[in-house]
Amino acid sequence: MTQQPRSTTSTSTSVKDTDAPPVTPPSTPSDPPLAEPRPLAEHRVWPRTFHDRLTAPLPGLKSFARFAREGAVRPGPEGLADIPRLPYAPGRPPRVDAGTTAVTWAGHASWVVNIGGLTVLTDPVWSRRILGTPARVTPVGVPWSALPRVDAVVISHNHYDHLDAPTLRRLPRDTPVFVPAGLGRWFHRRRFTRVTELDWWEAAELDGVRFDFVPAHHWSKRSLTDTCRTLWGGWVLTGPDGRRLYFAGDTGYGHWFARIGRRYPGIDLALLPIGAYDPRWWLSDVHCDPEEAVRAAQDVGARRMAPMHWGTFVLSAEPVLEPLTRVRAAWQRAGLPREHLWDLPVGGSRVLE
Template sequence: MRDQTSAPAAAPRRPPQPPGTAPRPGSRPAPRPLGERRLWPRSFADRLTTPMPGLRAYARLAREGAFRPGPDGLRGIPDLPCAPAPLPVLAPGTSCVTWAGHASWVVRTGGLTVLTDPVWSRRILATPARMTPVGVPWEDLPPVDAVVISHNHYDHLDAPTLRRLPRHTPLFVPAGLGRWCRRRGFARVTELDWWEAAELDGVRFDFVPAHHWSKRTLLDTCRSLWGGWILTDTRSPAPHRLYFAGDTGYGHWFAEIGRRHPGIDLALLPIGAYAPRWWLRDVHADPEEAVQACIDVGARRMAPMHWGTFVLSAEPVTEPLERVRAAWDRAGLSRDDLWDLPIGASRCW
């Protein structure tokens, strides 16, 4: 998102590989111990795929004033798809995703209920109130077995929502974010670097790269890492594998993720918060790029997210859905494999 953040404007550069020996494509690094305490670099700025914006970029943004959609773009708010429904009952060996809104999903796989980037608050810092209600009332959630966080921006790491969770809830977070979580009383926090993994009760959590950045205050730019998550039910004879991309621009990491994690059943990919393009291109994929990212990672299906909840940028609020449907059709992909869910809806496989 663009709260307290912004997108680089310079040309992309390929980042160095993260420290350590990278696994071969398709191989599985040994899982790290749960709750392990580790020392991290003071900064992860060397992982940026583009430089941070300079004064000229900020000056241009201020001149253009393109922070929010115009009146015509906001008129689409009543048409945003929102259809809350009870969570479906799962048959043994079945996985299911339910879109709570923005990047928040209720993922049920391998017998676990996992929340991704849970934001149940009506408001987040420096952003208008949400346009659509949360798709799953908090009281209707089953017991939460784990939470994954992609990065520390306010629309992905919401302290009021996390306070609702028991402090023994396992949290899987990017490198450098553990201290923030432990200061809030969470006792089972696992921090991972890119290409590292941990396991909980038969579900494997792999942390993978993204084209983004981190910042929560004026003094912590890139002090913690950012990325996406691969969740795999390791106990099933035919393991279910889900990719949650978090927040990301388009780039070379998608193909690499697909090589190292073949057989992704479903990719949860962001399609919103992309305008003006010159400002957000490097850190927020647009709908066409999200479809290409799905192809790059080799996912069988795609579920769009990161749109229709908060007004974060200048595109019309219904445009992301219209464009992703058109891009999917142009790519010649099966319409049944685009899970463009209303907020609150579920899909199982």
């Protein structure tokens, strides 16, 4: 979850989608070539803090005072009344071959990604409740027992709604895990043996699938004393066939999206957050609203967009269904093909031919 704000309907069955012409930003001389993959699970030494990576200052006393006076952290009764209408269609990940890319939304930022023959989990949270927020309002969309063998896990940052210890304890300790710089120690303490830490723009490779760690407009914190001690970011996964998927993690809107699009042209699908944005004065630096998420999809040159980070945990004050209605409207206003907005229910899947 966001520890402190600003700092602190399809079906679940597989739906095959046709290819669309790529929309990619032009490259510029300022963008260097992609980094060579680093060795898996290598020992790294990191700086004590990543405060210099912040793209907005953390809130000070004045911000906290204003939030105490006027900030709302939960929707009112009308905003919560739509909880029974949240799209929920539990299912199993589709069975696909090694040449097919597919995604299944388990809820929040947790996806089951099939790419290059691997099953990859993003920010897996299968717990009913996380620290500091009410229990999830939609159950997990994919039963743990329905998962195939998990070949890898990617983590975007260490907030509790993205890094869930009870869920990770369910995994074999030799599961390959890809994490931001500085977060390896957390996994090593829990006896994970194949942990690869990366800085922004670095990459590693597992069985032909490339994992690139890319910047995000966010921050990190898990306790009272570790603010920005570990890095945060998103992941670009590229399969052996060139299929490319961007998992943004948790992020506000900003300049990094265009940079990512230039360095990784031809993104087939962008998994982008659309929720936890109100009040805007408090959260705009670290969480996209739906309109910004659509702009971000265009900035990275993604052929398709799948919204996430909404309809699972109530983390902020917007009505629970508002992110979905607003992202659909923003997509339509942008003149983008409706079939390229993969607004899945929790538990829904889509397959890329």
